[in-house]
Amino acid sequence: MYTIGEISKKFNLNISTIRYYDKEGLFPNIKRKNGIRKFDNSDVESILVIECLKKTGMKLKEIKKFLDWCTQGDSTLNNRLKMFIEQKNKTLSQIDELKKALNLINYKCWYYEEAVKRGSDKDLKNIDINNMPNEIKSFYINWQKNK
Amino acid sequence: MYTIGEISKKFNLNISTIRYYDKEGLFPNIKRKNGIRKFDNSDVESILVIECLKKTGMKLKEIKKFLDWCTQGDSTLNNRLKMFIEQKNKTLSQIDELKKALNLINYKCWYYEEAVKRGSDKDLKNIDINNMPNEIKSFYINWQKNK
């Protein structure tokens, strides 16, 4: 059993954030002693799940829905499975989007490294694509199509 | 030269969002004719960059800083390079975090598929880890360490 201060340190979360999560219903079965919260293993498990799902862009309301389903027993197993399959797909496409964004960023890194070397990017704007490294070149050709 | 309505369709952005970006200074050199915005190729380029960097979690203020540097000429080349190198690292760690989150999600998918098959997750809570698929098993062992 942990106090809110211990949890705060353990997971490096602001105390007010933990209280806010509680207010939003993210610890459906948390215990109290004289009004003071006592976090047990299942509450710690909730925090780990919250932290993880938040990273994938899941809203606190959705996460609460899952945690509530967990306390409601076997009748909600299908809902829970469906939720995780959806979140898996969302996360896969996020990774994909980030990789695409990374291509632009890598291009810009190459561009500004060259520009800094030359002291200017004037000549770089009309550079022959055959003077670009291969990955940069193929990104550049694709990028031009958006316009 | 495009109107705001054309840009809105082309990039599937709400018109108010584009006006908001303009208000925030994200089209530093946009032209107007009788008060009406005319988007040229460089404004289109800005939109592509904005969309891309936003996905990596960059704030509009940071993006504006970059766009402003672009209009200020060669003296800001170093700043721009530094910004993209930082953003590259941030994006790489975001991808990493998402992959970690995906491990939990894959575990949960496995867990609830099993549970749905069995009609209950009671027995699953004490399952022998040797009955888990290998990837699931290695995630599970690691996950237990957080507690």
Add this chain to the structure above:
DNA sequence: ATAAAACCTAAACCTAAGTTTAGGTCAAGT
């Protein structure tokens, strides 16, 4: 027994990134 540290609530406040509303102006087709 008492002071300090850690806990509590309710409510106000904050920020980013928009969206909505109200009241107007401009441009294109008939």
Add this chain to the structure above:
DNA sequence: ACTTGACCTAAACTTAGGTTTAGGTTTTAT
């Protein structure tokens, strides 16, 4: 010339996810 659709601004409103503040308990250490 006139109507309609597309454009304009300023300002209020919205949402999520907190953070801060003010005023009050509880626990812990001396």
